[in-house]
Amino acid sequence: MSPSRPVVLVTGAGGYLGRRLGRRFLDRGDHEVVLTVRTEAGRSALAHDLAPASARAQIVVADLGAPDPFTDVDERLRRRITHIVHAAAVTRFNVDRELARQVNVEGTGHVVTLARQCPHLVRLAHLSTVYATGLREGVILEEPDDGAAGFANAYEWSKGAAERCVVDQGDDLPWTVARVATVVADDESGRVTQHNAFHETLKLCFYGLLSLLPGRADTPLYFVTGDAVTDAVARLSDPAAPGGVYHVAPDRSATLTLEQVLDLAFTRFEQDEEFRHKRILRPLLADRESFELLVGGVSSFAGSLVHRALANVAPFARQMYVAKVLDNRRLGAALPQHRAPDPAALVTATVDHLVESRWGRRSEVVA
Ligand SMILES: NC(=O)c1ccc[n+]([C@@H]2O[C@H](COP(=O)([O-])OP(=O)(O)OC[C@H]3O[C@@H](n4cnc5c(N)ncnc54)[C@H](OP(=O)(O)O)[C@@H]3O)[C@@H](O)[C@H]2O)c1
Structure with missing residues (x-):
């Protein structure tokens, strides 16, 4: 007998995207909603954050680094689950390979195993990243990638391996892989509630801590908002949308180059009196060899401000020399109403928010 109401299980529900999807x-x-978090503390925090709606959700602890993470999802519940949205992952670019393997790769394997034990499953939606294709250049289609181009860091490698785990081990499952671009803001107002490498790099530039940046001026950068990703993933989780790989990313014509992003950011920085007063210069774009020499050179000054600043940027440095042309025609066909925001307006609004709030330290602006 099939369940009367769809039952959706969202992993990583305490994280930025998982929480938004759970709320959605x-x-x-x-839908009946089951949310999984890594720890007991995470369960309390999520229940508090989503209240009063959380009273309608079942919040379950499932540590994907454990050998059998879904023991609290009992057999009766497994028989009723119709959708799984897998958003849990260690998302730091500087994560070590062993933790990335344990949580992002083997953890995804556990999710696939759970999916197999859900007889009424109509969709397994796996959140991936556009960087799961690693250092692959040129046109990238919405199809499985073999990882042959190599990776800039262990995070990317693990997300590529997790995709292959879904595709290979889940060949008889209704899977969808959503490769998400970089989330720079919650929505088009530029409001930022989760900082990632994009925001941290701009912060280092604003405070004059980076005199060199890795990258080529013409490298295209793919930006999205948290709202747009949540909407797209929720819709792709519906079996009405065909399964397969999707690029939840704008197409190349709606991207900015690294140089254009820096131009917009510094134009906004220069409107700030404190920034102007410090006469901070715009960082130079270094070729790959020079940047690697610099990182190697300052590693002997571990603990210094410059070393710490470079350590933030180094894990994704190689990616800044890779020109990807993401094809998103499958996304366009499945979700014809999906629109990419104007990239210049989005970056300007986001940098404005970051400068005004001093990267979240002036909380009255963030609220
Ligand atoms: N945000 C982006 O810009 C972006 C871009 C591309 C792709 N993605 C992908 O989208 C997904 C969600 O990203 P996000 O931005 O929401 O990341 P996030 O805020 O870091 O959330 C990740 C969640 O995974 C959980 N997690 C980590 N280790 C776990 C473990 N061992 N067991 C169970 N849960 C664990 C975290 O819980 P704790 O906090 O308790 O550790 C956290 O709630 C990820 O797969 C990421 O690769 C995100």
């Missing part, structure tokens, strides 16, 4: 399914009201 709760707000719809037509």
Whole structure:
């Protein structure tokens, strides 16, 4: 007998995207919602954050680094689950390979195993990243990638391996892989509630801590908002959308180059009196060899400000020399109403928010 109401299980529900997706399914009201978090403390925090809607959700602890993470998802529940949205992952670019393997790769394997034990499953949606294709250049289609181009860091490698785990081990499952671009803001207002490498790099530039940046001026950068990703992933989780790989990313014509992003950021920085007063210069773009020499050279000054600043940038440095042309025609066909925001307006609004709030330290602006 099939379940009367769809039952969706979201992993990583305490994280930035998982929480938004959980809230989205709760707000719809037509799904029964099961949210998984890594720890007990995470369960309390999520219940508090989503209240009062959390009273309608079942919040379950499932540490994907454990050998059998879903023991609290009992057999009766497994028989009722119709959708799994897998958003849990260690998302730091400087994660070590062993933790990335344990959580992102083997953890995804556990999710696939769970999916197999759900007889009424209509969709397994796996959140991936556009960097799961690693250092691959040129046109990248919405199809599985073999990882042959190599990777800039262990995070990317693990997300590539996790995709292959879904594709290879889940060949008889209704899977979808959503390769998400870099989330720079919650929405087009530029409001930022989660900082990532993009925001941290701009912060180092604003405070004059980076005199060199890795990258080529013409490298295209793919930006999205948290709202747009949540909407797209929720819709792709519906079996009405065909399964397969999707690029939840703008197409090349709606991207900015690294140089254009820096121009917009520094134009906004220079409107700030404190920034102008310090006469901070715009960092130079270094070729790959020079940047690697610099990182190697300052590693003997571990603990210094310059070393710490470079350590933030180094894990994704190689990616800044890679020109990807993401094809998103499958996304366009599945979600014709999906629109990429104007990239210059989005970056300007985001940098404005970051400068005004001093990267979240002036909390009254963030609220
Ligand atoms: N945000 C982006 O710009 C972006 C871009 C591309 C792709 N993605 C992908 O989208 C997904 C969600 O990203 P996000 O931005 O929401 O990341 P996030 O805020 O870091 O959330 C990740 C979640 O995974 C959980 N997690 C980590 N280790 C775990 C473990 N051992 N067991 C169970 N849960 C664990 C974290 O819980 P704790 O906090 O308790 O550790 C956290 O709640 C990830 O797969 C990421 O690769 C995100």
